[in-house]
Amino acid sequence: MAVMFADTDAQPGKKNKGSSARSASVALLVLTATLLAPVACKKSEAPWVELYKRSARSDIDLYLVPKKYALLESSWMKKTAIARFNKEQLAAELAKYGRSLADLQKSPEHEYKEENGEIKLRVGRISHSTAHEYDTAIPLVFYGKGIEPRDYGQRVHQQHIAPTLAALLQIRNPNGVETKALPIVKQQSAKPALVFVAVIDQGGMNLLRLHKDAAPNIHQLMAKSANFSDAHVGHLDAHTAVGHMAIGTGAYPVKSSVIGNTFFSMEKKAGAQKLNKAEIYATKDETKVSTLDLKSESLADVLNATNAGKSVIVAQSYALRAAVGMAGHGAEWLAANGTAANGNGLTTAVRQGNFVYWLDATKSKWITDTRYFSLPAAAKASDVLLNYAKYYPQGFEGYKIRDTKAALENWGVLMSTPAETQLEGELVRAVISEQIIGAKKHNDGFTDLVYISFKSADAVGHHFGFESLEARDTVKEIDTQIGKMVEFLEKNYGQDFVFVLSADHGVAPLSEISGGLRLTVEEVMAEIDTLLPPDVAQNESLVHFMTVGQISLNKKLMQQHNISIDSVRGVIRDIRVNDTPFFEGVLTRKDLRLDG
Template identity: 25%
Template sequence: MRKFLFLFFAGLFLTQAQVNEQTTAKNHENKPKLVVGIVVDQMRYDYLTRFYSKYGEGGFKRIMNDGFNMKNAHYNYIPTYTAVGHTSIYAGTTPTNHGIISNSWYDKYAKEGIYCVDDSNYNTVGTNSDEGKKSPHRLQTTTVTDQVHLGQNNNGKVISVAIKDRSAILPGGHTANGAFWFDGGDQGKWVTSTFYMDKLPSWVAKYNTSGDVDKLMSKPWETYYPIETYTESIADDNPYERKFKGEEKPTFPHDVPNLRKTNKNYSLIKAIPAGNTMTKNFAEAAILGENLGKSEFVDFLAVSFSSTDYVGHQFGVDSKEIEDTYIRLDKDLEEFFNFLDKEVGKGNYTLFLTADHAAVQVPSYLNSLKIPGGYFDDEVFANYVNDITENYFGSREIVENISNFQIFLNAEEVRELKLNKAYVQQVIADEIINFKGVYKSVTAQALQSSSFDYGILDLLQKGYNQKFSGDILFVPTPATISYPKHGSTHGSGYSYDTHVPMIFYGVGINQGTSMNYYPIIDIAPTISTLIGVEYPNGNTGQPISEVLE
C-alpha cells in the first residue's frame, strides 16, 4: 500500500513538473524576438472607423482584425501633448510620477521656459546644427525600453526613431542604444546626440546620402484616390485651414517642389504624408542595420509617425489632407508589416499601435454647425489675473508666469507681502472661474491634499507634478483652445483629445476586441509581462490580461 501511494504521488509530482516545463516552454514560445512600438502622432480613435472603407487589407485592418483592438482606450490625465503622451506610453504612468509635464514648461527654479529634451551638455551627431543638443535627463522614471535592458543584463537592443526629437528620445528611455530624429531646414538628415554616441552608425550615414528624402519631395502632394471620393471629409476649399507659405489657397494639389524654398526646405517633409514614408523607410533601415530581432535576446524598436500631427495642426481633423494622410499611412503600414514578416518573421515579433493624443475639431467649424466652441485669449486672461491680484493684494507682481493653463506664483513677492500662499492660490482659483472660457479651476494645495476619483479634476490631478507644476491649474470649456483660428490642436482632458487607438498584434497576443475602458498607461506593463521583465519603476498601469495569450 505504501509503495502504491509513493508511486501515485510521485506520478503526481512528475506530472506537475511536466506541466511546469510545458508552461515555461509555452511562455518562451510567446516571447517575441522584436517588439515594435508604433505611435501615430495626433491620431483620433475615429480615424480607424471613419476612414475604414478607404483602407486596404494589410495595414490598419490587418492588425485590427487579426490582433486585439481596444475600442475604449484613453489618456487618463491632462495635458494631452506629444512629449507627455510618448512618455506615459513607455513609462506606464502619468506626469505625477514621470515628470514630463508638457512639451515645454516654465521652470519655477530656473525662472525660465524649458523644452522637455534640451540639454546643452551634449552635441549634435550627424550635422553641424544644434538639433542634437538633447537627452532624456528630465525624465524621472524608467521606461519599458529601459526595462528591456535591465531585465536582460544590458543585452538586447533598443532603437527609437521619429521626425520629432522628443518623440524619439523619450520612448527610448535612458538606456537606448540609439535614438534618431530628423534635422530639417537646409540639413535634411537624420541625427542623434552625443548622449548616445559620438558617430552615426554606418546605416544612418548611408540613408542620409541615399537621396530618399529628395526623392520623396520631388512630386506634388496630390490625393491618393480621386478627391471626389473623399466623402468622409469637408470641402477642400474651406475657411478652417492654414495655407503653406506661398500658396493662394490651402487646397490640393500642394506643389511640394516649389513650396520648399518658402517653407524651410527639408522641414516641409514633416508636414506632408511623405514624412511618414520617410520614417517608415528609416525604421526599416534601422532593423537591417542593427540586426533587430536576430539575437537570443528581445530587441525593441520604437517608431513614431509625426507627420500626422503637423498635417492635423495645419488643416484640421475634418480636412481632405487628413483623410489622404491616413490613407497613405495605411499603405506605409502595410509595407512595414510585410517587411517585418520577411526580415524578422511572422512568429517572431509583437507590435502595438497607439497615439500620443488625439485632437479637437476646429472650433470655428463647430460654430458653423451651431456647436459650442471657441478661442481662449491668453493676453486678456493674463491682464484679468493681474487685476485680481491687484484688487485683493495690491500687487500686479504676484503672478510670475501663466502657461499650459497653469499659473505660477512669484514666491518672493508673496513672502514680501506676508501673504499666505494657499490663500492666494484659492482667491485666484475662485476668481478666474468667472473668466469666459475657464470651466474648472483648482489649487495646487487642493491637488496635494485631496483625492479626485473621477471627472476632469481627476485627470488634472494625475497630470499634476508637485515639484514642477504650477500653483493654480485651470481647464478651458469644451472645444475651447488657445490656438489660431485655422487648424486643430489638443491638450485637454475631453474625449476628443483622450480617445485614441490601442491595438496589439503578433506573437503572444490574443485575437479579439474590447469595449472596456483602458488607460494608455496599461501598455507598458502589458508589454513588460509579455517579455518577462519588471515594470518601469514609476509604473501605475496594469497589464491587460485579455490581450495576452
C-alpha cells in the same frame, strides 16, 4: 451639460473679466460645486479628477478645466491655412454640433469656396490637452507571437503597454509602473525576437473612425489582434511628450515628472514682454538633450540593463520629445536607481546599440545626442526635402516646397505630408535591416525593441484639422506604411514578433466646425497679472510657468501683494471669449486633496 456659444461664427474675440461676472454667474458656481463634489468620496471620484491626480507634480498649483471644444495654446494657434473638405462629410461633421454649411458661408473670414463636391475653407489651428473624450480615446492593439486575438472591453491606458511587454519579455517592470500587465497571452512561450511599437501621433479614434475607408490595414489589424476598444489617455496634459513617455515607460506623470511639451513663462521688463518656451528634454542645441527630465525608467532602459546592452533599441520620430520619451535614457542612466553604467563597458554597449534620432528643423537632417545614443547610417543618408520632391511633387495646395528655404519656412506643412510619412516608414525598415537583420542580431536570442512615431498625423491635424482631406491623405499613407511594416516583419521574422499600435492622444475638432473657442496662454497670463499693481506688472508675473493645462504660481510675489490662490482662480474662471466663459472649472491642490 450643454455648452452654449454666444457667437459660433466669430473668430477668437476679446476676453471680458470683472467682479460682475464673478458674482453673477450662478450657473458657473453650480458647475464648480458639481466638479468639486467627487473629491469628498474617493470611490465616486470622477475620471477627470483621477487624470489630474495621476499628473500632479508638487510645483503645480492650479489645474485648468476648459469647456468642451475650447482650445488653449500659445499664439501659434491664431495662424490660419486653407484646408480642403469633402462637402458631404463636412456637412455631417457640422451637424454633430448643430451647425450647417450656411454657418460657414455667411462668415467672410472663412473664405468659403465650393467646387465639384469639395469645399475650401480658411481655418485656424487646433490643439489637444484635455480630459474630453476627443482628446483621450485612442487605439491600442497587440498582434503577434503568443497574443490572444479578441476584443478586450476594459478601460486601459497607455501606461499598460510597458508592463505588458515586460511580461512578454520576461523582464522586470520599469520603476515607474503602477499598472499590471494586460491578460493577452495565450500561453507563455519563448520571448519574441522583435517588439515593434507604432504610435500614430494625434491618431485618436475620432481620426480613425472619420477616415475609416482610408485606413483598411489599421482596422484589419484591430480585427485580428488583442484589441482594447476602450483605451484612453490616463493623464494630463494630453500632449506628445506625455503620451510617448507613457508608452515608453509605463509611468504616469506624477512619477515621471513629464507633464507637458512646453513650459511657458513671461519675461517682462519695463512693460515689454516676451513669451519664453522651455521644451521638455531640449536645449538650444538639440544634439545635447536632457534625458534626466524623465525621472522614470523606460522599458528600453530595463532591457538594456537586463541584456547588458545586447538588445538593439530603435526610437524614431521627427520630434525629439517623442523619440526620447519612447526610448528613455540610453547611456545616461538613473544612478539613483542603482543602474549607473558610467565607467564600465555597458555604457559603450548601450550607446552603440541604442539608435534614437529625430529631425533638426533648422537643417532638415536626422540628428541624435551621441553621448547617449547612436545615429544609424540609413538616417544619416535620409534627406527629407529630396524625398518630398520625389514622392509628393504636387504638395498640399498652396505649399510648393522646392528648396531648403521653402522647406524651413513651411516645416510644419512639410512634416504633415504623405511624403514624410512614407520616408519615415521606409527609414525605420531600413534601420531594422541595417542594424538588426544585417548585423545578424535578429536571431541572437536577445529581443530587440523598435519604436516609431508617425507624427505627420499630428502636424496635418494642427494645420488643417483632422476633418480635412489633407488629414485623410496622410492617414491613408500611414495606413499603407503600417501594412508594409507588418508584411516586412512577417517576411523577416515569421511569427516571431509582437506588433503594438497605439496613439499618444486624440484631438479636438476644428473650432470652425464645432463652434468652439480659442484662447492663448499669453492671454491667460495677462489676465492673471491684472491682480498685480500696474507698476509691478510691468516687470513681474504671477505665473512662474504654465503648460496648457497646469499652472505654477510665483508664491513669493503673491505673498508680497497679499494675493490669494482663490483670487487667481477667480480671475481665470472669469475669462470669456466672445462673451462666453472659456473654463468649466479651475482646481487647486486642495480641491483634489493632493496635500493630505
